[in-house]
Amino acid sequence: MKQPFLQFFLFSIFLYLNNTIFAGNEPVILESYAVAVECLKGNRDYYDPTKSQQLQIEARTIAAKMGVQNSPVRVFYVLKRFDTTFCAFVDGEFAQTPVILLQSHEFERLGKAEQNFVLAHETAHTVQMQMRRWGPVILGLCTCLVNPVLAAKASEMISTNSYHYFSRWDEKDADLKAARVFGTAGGIALFERYIGIGNFQYEPTTHPTDRERIQYLKEWSVRHRNR
Numbered sequence: 001m002k003q004p005f006l007q008f009f010l011f012s013i014f015l016y017l018n019n020t021i022f023a024g025n026e027p028v029i030l031e032s033y034a035v036a037v038e039c040l041k042g043n044r045d046y047y048d049p050t051k052s053q054q055l056q057i058e059a060r061t062i063a064a065k066m067g068v069q070n071s072p073v074r075v076f077y078v079l080k081r082f083d084t085t086f087c088a089f090v091d092g093e094f095a096q097t098p099v100i101l102l103q104s105h106e107f108e109r110l111g112k113a114e115q116n117f118v119l120a121h122e123t124a125h126t127v128q129m130q131m132r133r134w135g136p137v138i139l140g141l142c143t144c145l146v147n148p149v150l151a152a153k154a155s156e157m158i159s160t161n162s163y164h165y166f167s168r169w170d171e172k173d174a175d176l177k178a179a180r181v182f183g184t185a186g187g188i189a190l191f192e193r194y195i196g197i198g199n200f201q202y203e204p205t206t207h208p209t210d211r212e213r214i215q216y217l218k219e220w221s222v223r224h225r226n227r
């Protein structure tokens with residue numbers, strides 16, 4: 001096998017594994033991962049079933065607006081406290097049943113527009129996954145056929161940096177998907193709130209900063225007002 005092809009083939013495999021297995025094993029999310037497992041088991045010490053059910057209906061409606069009909073997404077309104085405020089699991093064993101966790105004490109602090117934005121952002125992560133499961137591998141093979149040099153270049157991106165790069169890309173994409181459903185006001189209010197309480201970000205490298213997020217939401221809003 002030619003070297004660039006081999007490299008890019010490995011790169012494709014890496015992206016696929018990154019999306020399906022490794023992301024689910026990041027130490028920083030292991031705690032919330034365990035919470036998700038308890039919720040899926042139906043452990044009522046962990047979540048409010050009524051509120052969870054209601055938010056799950058909303059998330060599935062949002063997913064339909066984003067192009068995924070009959071989404072299997074599960075939503076849990078979590079009463080137990082853990083480090084992550086809001087998250088979506090779409091990897092590994094959650095690939096078939098994506099799970100969204102919303103920390104009740106953080107969620108209830110937000111205004112309705114912010115809550116909608118949060119739910120839409122997390123739902124967007126589940127939609128991304130459903131739409132792109134084999135995308136990286138197919139894209140990798142196509143790029144290799146068209147331009148092996150480009151393919152070899154891309155393979156150099158196998159590193160933690162590439163994981164963070166793709167993660168930030170996903171976050172921006174999820175924010176803009178949320179904006180398409182609910183507009184930008186809720187997101188801007190949310191990130192301004194985070195700046196106000198000291199730029200809360202437990203791992204900044206995987207997310208754009210709050211200021212960057214406000215900036216691109218405002219740009220998006222201007223672009224879409226002008227149409």
Ligand SMILES: [Zn+2]
Binds near residue numbers: 121122125171174
């Ligand atoms: Zn996110």
